[in-house]
Amino acid sequence: MADALLRHVVTFGRVLREVGIEVGPGRLQDALRGLDAVDLTSQPDVYFTLRQTLVARRDELDLFDRAFAAWFLRAPVEPAGRGAVPQQPQTRKVASPLSEATLGDEDGDRDPLELGASGHELLREQDFATMTPEEFARARRLIADIARLRPLRRSRRRRPDPRGDRLDLRRLMRRSLATGGDPVERAFRSRKDVPRKLVVLCDVSGSMESYTRALLLFLHSAVGTGRGVEAFAFGTRLSRLTQELATRNPEDAFAKASASVVDWGAGTRIGACLKAFNDEYGRRALSRGAVTVIVSDGWEREDPELVGREMARLARAAYAVVWVNPLKGNPEYQPLAGGMRAALPFVDRFLPGHNLRSLEELAAVLAGIERRHAA
Amino acid sequence: MTFRTIDELEGALREASYLPERGLSTALFLSLALEKPVLLEGEAGVGKTEAAKALARARGARLIRLQCYEGLDVAHAVYEWNYPRQLLHIRAAQEGTVSEEELFGREFLIRRPLLEAIESEEPVVLLIDEIDRADEEFEAFLLEVLSDFQITIPEIGTIRAVRKPSVVLTSNRTRELHDALKRRCLFHWIGHPSIEREIAIVKLRVPGVPERLAEQAARFVRGLRALDLAKPPGVAETIDWAQALAALGQAELDAEVVESTLGSVLKYREDFEAVRDDQLVRLVEEARSGR
Numbered sequence: 001m002a003d004a005l006l007r008h009v010v011t012f013g014r015v016l017r018e019v020g021i022e023v024g025p026g027r028l029q030d031a032l033r034g035l036d037a038v039d040l041t042s043q044p045d046v047y048f049t050l051r052q053t054l055v056a057r058r059d060e061l062d063l064f065d066r067a068f069a070a071w072f073l074r075a076p077v078e079p080a081g082r083g084a085v086p087q088q089p090q091t092r093k094v095a096s097p098l099s100e101a102t103l104g105d106e107d108g109d110r111d112p113l114e115l116g117a118s119g120h121e122l123l124r125e126q127d128f129a130t131m132t133p134e135e136f137a138r139a140r141r142l143i144a145d146i147a148r149l150r151p152l153r154r155s156r157r158r159r160p161d162p163r164g165d166r167l168d169l170r171r172l173m174r175r176s177l178a179t180g181g182d183p184v185e186r187a188f189r190s191r192k193d194v195p196r197k198l199v200v201l202c203d204v205s206g207s208m209e210s211y212t213r214a215l216l217l218f219l220h221s222a223v224g225t226g227r228g229v230e231a232f233a234f235g236t237r238l239s240r241l242t243q244e245l246a247t248r249n250p251e252d253a254f255a256k257a258s259a260s261v262v263d264w265g266a267g268t269r270i271g272a273c274l275k276a277f278n279d280e281y282g283r284r285a286l287s288r289g290a291v292t293v294i295v296s297d298g299w300e301r302e303d304p305e306l307v308g309r310e311m312a313r314l315a316r317a318a319y320a321v322v323w324v325n326p327l328k329g330n331p332e333y334q335p336l337a338g339g340m341r342a343a344l345p346f347v348d349r350f351l352p353g354h355n356l357r358s359l360e361e362l363a364a365v366l367a368g369i370e371r372r373h374a375a
Numbered sequence: 376m377t378f379r380t381i382d383e384l385e386g387a388l389r390e391a392s393y394l395p396e397r398g399l400s401t402a403l404f405l406s407l408a409l410e411k412p413v414l415l416e417g418e419a420g421v422g423k424t425e426a427a428k429a430l431a432r433a434r435g436a437r438l439i440r441l442q443c444y445e446g447l448d449v450a451h452a453v454y455e456w457n458y459p460r461q462l463l464h465i466r467a468a469q470e471g472t473v474s475e476e477e478l479f480g481r482e483f484l485i486r487r488p489l490l491e492a493i494e495s496e497e498p499v500v501l502l503i504d505e506i507d508r509a510d511e512e513f514e515a516f517l518l519e520v521l522s523d524f525q526i527t528i529p530e531i532g533t534i535r536a537v538r539k540p541s542v543v544l545t546s547n548r549t550r551e552l553h554d555a556l557k558r559r560c561l562f563h564w565i566g567h568p569s570i571e572r573e574i575a576i577v578k579l580r581v582p583g584v585p586e587r588l589a590e591q592a593a594r595f596v597r598g599l600r601a602l603d604l605a606k607p608p609g610v611a612e613t614i615d616w617a618q619a620l621a622a623l624g625q626a627e628l629d630a631e632v633v634e635s636t637l638g639s640v641l642k643y644r645e646d647f648e649a650v651r652d653d654q655l656v657r658l659v660e661e662a663r664s665g666r
Contacts (some may be wrong), residue, residue, distance in 0.1 A: 025560065030409060037408040038381060038401065045381060048401035048563075056557035056565050058416060058548070158448075169458045176466070177475060283418075283606065285549040313605065313645075 005035065009050075015071050019063045025055050038106060044071075052238040084151050124356040126328060128208035136213070143214060144221040144355055164190030196319065198222065198229045198366070199287050201277060203296035204258040205235040205268040211326040211354060215295050216254045218359060220245050230286060234273035235262035240281075267300055270339045271306030278313045285317070292318040293365060295353065300339025309340035315346040324362060329354030376434045378404065384433065393429030394568075395420075399584045402563035403430055403543075412521055412542035414506075417565035419547055424504055426565075427543035431500035431595040437540070439495070440502040441488040442523065443509035453489045472500040481531035481611020492540040493526055504602055506556075514553050521559050568610060570597055576610055577617045591628045592617045595662035596640060604646045604653075611647050615639045630659050635642065 009031055013023045030053040038045040047068060055064045062360050098197040123139060131139060160168055171187035179185075200219055204212045207288045223229045223245040239261045242251035281287065292314060315321050323343060329352040335341055344350065349365050350357040377382040384407075385400040395403070397415050398621035399415075403426070406413035415423040431438035435664040442450055465473050487492065492501040506514070520526060536660060546552060568576065578584060593613055600607045608616075616639040623633055633655060639649055650658070 011387075023450060024558070030411065030561070037405065042631060044397050045401055049405060052398075052402050052561045052563050056414075056554070056560070056562045057551070061564060170456060173456065173458055173461050173478070176476075179480065201376070202618045231544065240458075244485045288549070355648050 005040075006032065007036070012050070012071050013054070015067050016064065019067050021055060021060050021063055022068075023054055067228045084266075095348040107273075109360075124360075125270070127354050128214040128326070140217055140358055143217045143359060158189040159192055161188055161190040164188030166190065188358075193286070195228050197290035198288045198293070198320075199232075199239075200230070200293045200295065201232045201234060201273070202241075203235065203268060203270070203294075204254070205262055205299075207208070207268070207297055208295075208301055208326070212252065212258075212295070214359070215353065216245075217322070218362075220249075220253070230281075232277060232281075233257035233261050234268075234270070234277075236269055237261045237263075238273040238276040238280075255311065260310035265303030269302050270296060270298070270343075271301045271303050271310055274307065274314060278310055282313065282317050282337070288317045289315065289319050290317075291322065293319050293322045293324060293362075294322045294343075295368070296339075297325055298323075298335065298337045298340025298343065300337070300342075304338030307339045308345070311346040312341045320348045321346060322349045322351060322362070322365065324351050324353035326352060326354035328352040329358060378407065381405075382512060385468045386666060387433035388429050391429045391432035393433075393658060394579060395426065395429075396565075396568060396572065398563060399426060399565060402561055403563055406543070407541055408413040408562070410539050410541075412544055412560045414546065414552075414560040414562050414592060415565055416545045416546045416562070417609070418567075419607060420608055420611035421565045421567060423545040424502065425611075427500060427502040427504075427545070430541070430543065431502075432646050433542075434498060434499045434500065436498035436583045437495065438500050438502060439488050439504075439505060439540070439662060443503065443505045443507075443513070445508060445510050445512050448469055451487055452513070452516075453487050453520075453665055455485045455487065457483045457485050459515065475530075484528075484531075486491045489520060490534070491528055493520075493534060493536045495540065498538065503542065503544045505547060506544045507552060511553065518553070518556050518559065521525055523555075542657055544646045554596045556608065565605075567600060570594065570613060573597070573610060573613060577613055580614045581617045581621055584617055585626045586626045588620055589617060590665070591662040594665065595628060595633070595658055599650065599657040602649060604640070604641070604649060605643045606646060612640045628659050628662055630656050632651055633659055 007027060008096055009362075013028050013031075016023050018040045031050055034049040034053050038049050040046060050068065051064055056059060093297060096300060106364065122141070123135060123142075126135065127318045128139070129135075130232060158164070160171070168187035175185045177186065194211075200222070201210060202215055204216075219231045219241075223231055229242070230243050233239050233241050235258065237260070239257055241253060241257055244256060277287075311321075325335070325340065328335075328350065335344055351362050351365065353362055376402070378387065381397075381404045383399050384404045385395060385397075388395050388400065388403075402413050402415070405411070416424060417423055427440075428438055430436075447512070462479055464478065464483070471585065484490075488501070492499050501523075503517070507515070509517075521542065524539050525533050527533045567573075570593060573596070574590050577589040577593055578586070581589070596608050596613045596616070618635060619636050619639050621634065623632065637647065637650065637655075641650065
């Protein structure tokens with residue numbers, strides 16, 4: 001009996017791993033110990049015991065429920081939800097340069113300066129949409145450098161600092177032992193600066209394609225700078241990208257994201273996606289005090305009014321809102337698209353981001369952003 | 376007090392004025408049986424903190440609460456030295472021959488919640504509230520405490536728990552917690568209760584509330600949750616509201632009184648605007664007719 005149970009649970013662990021829930025041996029052991037303590041004839045108790053010991057994230061509850069139903073209740077396995085099969089639509093023609101860029105000869109042109117000052121300058125000015133795969137490969141490394149700058153905020157945590165503004169009593173006490181209790185030599189602490197939260201929402205719909213490649217690389221490097229960076233992709237739907245960007249290479253993350261959030265030909269639903277963000281993540285204060293960056297051309301296919309409403313909600317929680325619109329790189333551009341026009345009143349900085357130079361500008365703005373409506 | 380079955384624990388929680396869903400009682404039971412911390416996540420107001428308090432009452436254990444915030448550090452969570460006393464002590468020794476061991480001894484220690492919970496000889500429920508508000512440095516530190524149930528003070532040495540406290544962590548998911556910390560914990564997501572349970576909770580927590588008022592208030596709030604609100608109300612709001620309505624002497628809902636008391640339920644201006652006029656009348660109708 002005990003053996004049968006053990007086999008059952010171990011196999012179930014494997015089923016969970018197959019649907020994408022990481023289950024370590026420690027967790028399985030907890031599950032077994034838990035089952036030992038509850039009434040095995042009660043289905044809810046068995047269900048909760050397994051769920052509470054094997055699952056650690058809310059977003060995995062759905063997957064768990066499906067696996068549980070399939071394995072223990074012998075229910076037919078429901079087809080996996082959207083996004084699980086990141087199939088590349090055959091009409092896509094642009095993704096290849098990027099993959100070549102990663103696989104291509106990394107050693108050949110490591111130093112961008114080898115291009116010579118003028119070549120480098122040209123590359124900086126060149127619109128991402130017109131870059132050849134080779135040029136993009138070079139741009140790639142520059143992008144990573146640019147992304148390293150992060151906005152800072154003052155932490156509430158203090159650390160020793162001889163020029164600090166608060167007495168460090170613990171060290172002061174120790175030092176004053178030598179002088180019979182007189183605090184001759186004083187010690188101070190001060191607050192340090194830590195990276196401010198950064199939330200990036202990136203439009204990956206068809207009209208943005210040539211730019212999102214570059215911006216996703218930018219994001220990938222930004223997520224690599226440490227915690228406190230959250231990335232989302234949106235098109236017809238919204239999807240959280242942080243985990244993917246931290247673990248896989250940016251091309252895969254991009255392919256997967258656009259496959260799961262873009263319905264081909266359905267257009268971009270900026271307002272609806274912002275709303276999904278505010279409802280699901282804004283409510284949990286993920287964006288509170290964050291510098292929030294939206295990357296989109298502002299082509300709303302549904303309801304510009306909704307864009308304005310949700311931007312207002314977003315702006316209220318955020319420390320500052322930056323909108324990056326590659327179309328702005330064209331000097332002729334005017335923000336006439338309905339969605340863009342509705343969003344602008346709530347935007348603190350409006351930047352292009354269509355070439356390397358404007359990405360540098362973006363990074364500088366992010367690093368130096370001081371307070372709302374400073375621009 | 377120990378519990379042999381989930382039902383036993385559930386009964387004790389009910390005695391302690393808390394009506395848990397089966398999932399929550401299972402989580403708390405397993406936490407005691409496996410001696411593992413339990414992490415409770417859920418929207419604000421679903422009763423996460425209340426669950427820990429009820430567990431303490433049910434076990435007859437002392438509740439020690441650590442409220443987390445950004446910048447929470449060892450001096451506020453674990454221990455701090457009593458500097459004024461140390462200074463006085465040095466001064467009192469006149470000759471200035473105070474040894475370091477003497478000055479950093481246990482009598483100069485101020486115990487904060489974590490140390491208190493570890494040192495306690497009676498049973499303790501340690502509530503680490505809103506862990507998502509603390510920063511990652513603290514999370515890492517907590518991880519250490521929760522794996523070994525011991526705390527090291529450089530001047531004194533390592534203090535081990537005499538008996539492991541039962542630990543409840545709560546999080547509103549303002550950020551994702553570190554995987555390593557989650558791995559140490561059992562995990563339970565608390566959703567909004569079923570309508571029957573919510574009515575029962577209101578009746579239990581608002582003594583003397585008219586039966587019909589309790590039912591209608593719970594149904595009205597449930598109707599609100601189905602709308603698309605910025606901040607859907609939790610059970611805590613239902614209880615507050617029912618209390619207010621009962622204090623006003625209402626026996627049941629009407630549109631007028633709902634409008635004037637809606638502030639205990641909705642906390643955002645947009646939400647107020649979404650629930651005005653026709654919408655409000657419709658929700659009151661539905662709550663009264665029991666649909």
